[in-house]
Amino acid sequence: MARSARSVTRRSAMQIGALRGLGLSLPGMLRLDAAEDSLTKGRNAIFIFLTGGQSHIDTWDLKPDAGEMKGEFGSIETTVPGYRVCEHMPFLAKQVDKFTVLRSVSHSQGAHSPGQRYLQTGNRKIPSLEYPDYGAVVAREHQAPKGIPPYALLPGGGSNSAPYSSGYLGVAHGPFTALGDPNNKDYSVRALTTPEGSTLEELESRRRLLSRVDTAFAGADVRNAELTGMDRSYEQAFEILQSTSVRKAFQIDAEPAELREKYGRNTFGQSCLLARRLVEAGTRCVSIYNGGWDTHQNNFSDLKNTLLPPWDQGLAALIADLHDRGLLENTIVWCTGEFGRTPKINDMGAGRDHWARAMSMVYAGCGIRGGNIIGETDRTASEPTTDPYSPDDAAASFYHALGIDPHREYHTRDGRPVMIVQNGTPISELWS
């Protein structure tokens, strides 16, 4: 019955239905029915992308018996009895009861660019079509309050080369890119605040002037979408600029110093905190790109010294904070890289290379059960031994949590019909 736990197509559901007549019950599926009601509450998303590819075997999927592939790290207990994680993840270890760890994701895109687009969109990269990032889809499906950018992209620290793209949905669904480091003392956001610090009064005065002189096209064709669309974009831009809630959301120094410390005073930690503030303001999807995980060399020292500590602290604080505020009920947090890393430790200097056949990811919120450790890999974390899930399934689950039908059909600019996620099916185990 591995299949029923995985993805239930209509046909297999009928087959299962037939099996039920033979005395087999389907508790998992029934639980899912109950869970689905609460899922429709999902409104917000925080997508944390660990670009470069986080080592699964050194974090969520430790293999103490893997001999020389085991690596250098020991393990610590978590809040889930029997489940141990890397010793350098003390903060996350204490929060495992609030999220699901999915360890049986497997795919075949072992290079950064195709792997990243795959994990950023839930669709395998093809030359003739650029799929949209999650945020672009979420922003299109869930309206944000007036004056709030529906999709924001935050730089989460580390060197990072992952492209973002709203793909066939077009630039209109692109992210509000909040450039700059929220950990900086005088943090400001590109285009939101100007260096000279223009005041709202000045802006309003300019806006008034603009409305008085922008009259030449008064007689123009009202059906010209470029023209009317630009008008709307200006309205929204002024709404954002003049919205106190957006400015407030970005005023990260309004947070108590204690809480800022809790997230970690670094780019990633403060981006996580900022993500929470934006979600509170009404942003529907915040993506944080955290780079540097491409540990071909010095895998262990880099993980231990620079990569794991801020990520561990920031992500743990985010999940705990969202939980405490009740925001986890309608906010999904999803953290993944583009692939895992080779169990074999290379000769280039204690590094691990790209490995897509097994990887781990983390989900929290929107009814996803806490403390759930899904899937297993073999002795060396090389391949799932349980039924593998694909990035397509992972993405379909993400959309499903947000009440978005992953098979909903859009039309590309040249009229091709295309589903949000072409091949994936939500992973029912996340809610069971």
Added chain:
Amino acid sequence: MIESNMVTKPLSLASRLSCTRSFREGCVRACIAFLLPILLLPPDRSLAAETAIAVASDRWRDAKVTETPEFRRHVVPLFSKLGCNMRNCHGSFQGQSGFRLSLFGFEPDLDQKELLETDELSSGEGPRINLKSPVDSLFLRKPTSTDDHEGGQRMKTDSWQYNVLRQWVAGGGQFESARESKLVRFELQPSELVFAQSDKPQAVRAMAWFDDGTVEDVTCLTTFSSNDDGIAAVSVDGEVKAGLTGDTAIIAQYSGGVASVQVLVPVPGDGEIFPPFPLHNRVDEFVAGKLRKLNIHPSNLSDDDDFLRRAYVDVIGTLPTADETRHFLRDRDPEKRARLIDELLDRPEYAMYWGMKFSDWTGNSKYISRNPQQWNWVWQQWIEDKLTHNMPYDEFVYGFVCATSLEGRSREEFLAEARQVKHNISGRYNYDDGTYAKRRTLDLYWINVERRSPDTLVLQTANSFLGLRLECAQCHNHPFDRWTQKDFEGFKSIFMLTRFCDPKTGKEEKSLPRGYGDEDVQAGVLWRYASIIKNTPPKILGGDVLTYEEGGPDPRVALWEWMRAPENPYFAPSIVNRIWAAYFGVGIVDPPDDFNLGNPPSNPQLLDWLASDFREHGFDLKHLHRTILNSRTYQLSWRPNDSNRIDNRNFSHARLRRMPAEVLMDAISQVTGVAADYGRLPADRPQRAIGQASPPVRYSLNRSGYPMEIFGRPAREKTCDCERSNEPSVAQALYLVNDAEVISKLSDPKGRLTKLLQSTADDGKVIEELYLAALSRIPTDDERQIQMEHVAQAQSRESGMRDVLWSLLNVREFLFIR
């Protein structure tokens, strides 16, 4: 159940129509476009004695009918008509509920096999086809909803459609391609529908000619769709109803044949006379001809300032300076527009700007090398050289299609050239001195696509030089139709004959040796003599199989000769149409790179004439530009009148278009007087965004790439003109309103405003200068007064004037080409 919301709901008629609509708009038609010339041979003269056959809906009306229909001629088209083989039904590659038909019925033999097969999944439901008792066939019980059918009831048991399907089963469920009649011609009657002052529906008939000498009215078996439901809606029976005024096309599909009919819904006439429309050249004749039919009146000729700004931006991607504007507005020469056009076409920015466009159209992307910037430059320079010398377009395309590295020279000569280029681009400016640009051919084109996939070569070449989108055959893992597949593969074989070689050793490689330019050893493009293509001989799209032999001539030359031949329906029309679309914001065929039978030109006579005129003038690009630019049509005002306000495809008035990303960035620099920094460049190369050869770096949290990206500069990776976007977005508005990059330019100490304020005490004069610089016109009295008031009330003259300049960068009149 978790999937409940994903299960396909029973299809409503509307969703079935949208299914055909997506088909119509989809890539499939591109396949059909070149399939058809093969399928639909010229009507055979021997068919003079045609036998007319009664329509299927009559022949199988009676339930007692015994006649057996043909599978390909009747049954499969009926599947399409009923929606069975659509993509979201059984035409899906996964099939639907275990039953799969070939998409749109392009593979009747597979369909017949599938029908005869009863797989174990449906065993509980009985056989799909029951030869002993036809009415018990699953494929009759399902669509009649006799059995539960997810797709709902598609037909009734007492219908002629049912009788057709039943009789096919009764006749043994046969299909043998050779024994059935073949479609040789398919067309709609009448050839044009005009809804003159009448809201009465009109009917179109679909006629099919077969190789057995019969002709049949197949309306009842034909699938109809409208390219614009708002203007003309078509019923399943081919009945057309007029809606809004304008024109569109009704598309019909039957058994692999595609036909269209133009539908005109004229603006109601109230006795108004068509306004005087002095013809500048023949372009205007064709445009006016269509406008008269539609009773749409063209707008007036544009004012000089509108024309000036439009021509500058469109021809050279550059705003006129304040001085140039003043000079032009004062000029009394009646020929000044024609003179300006000639001057603009001779400016270096012409080559730079159209070089950028050709870089878009030919895919000058990051794939070219691991260090793409230098090589993108080299590519751009090569194009600029050809455009500067106005190389005939067919020769220009030869440089792409028939590129070789050696160009007939010795290996040593080539290596000397390659070393020089390498030396230049590794130098101070990463900029070649023109060594490469002097080459006749652009081997970089091949290297660029080679780095991607062989299919990309086919897609890119078909799109770049023929205006075709062939993606369907690539992205669907199963062919729609064996002809199409064969054609695609045959076309691909032409490109596969070409191999790469290491010129130092002469060793041939199947693929490019390590990066051209990345290593000291450079790769050369050769064409290979070996007989590597056994299964699929190289074949021109819808044309001849190419012969080639060891040591013989390069078969790509035959491809090129086919392209530029006068009878080629794509080569000249596609470039003419692209350039037209660049000037009007909409093509005569639109999208401009999507030529197919389902997407007919809005003005076929105009396109034909432009293409032949272009050919007759030796593929002279500047002649083409001049013809378009000098037409009254191009020079019409953007101000609409009551009759043409909603027209957007007949060129009755100029369409307001946002400036492309690069032009806009340059315009901001020019108006503020603060150049952008695009890196170190040689003295003769201005800091211009339009001259930036490389597409923006994606995920450009860096500064210079950000505005390019948000304003829609393409990465040139999609082989589709649609990759360049003119869509507005909030990020664009935020950038223009409040980004530090823009704001800091307003008050830059070396900028225009600072200098003006120092040199000019008169606020009115300062404002006038700013209007001339930004909008290419003198401010109106109202505008002058509003701006003066604003400055007077501002904290300081400087801050007030900053606002004035800011407002001029944010009015729509600045952002749009008027």
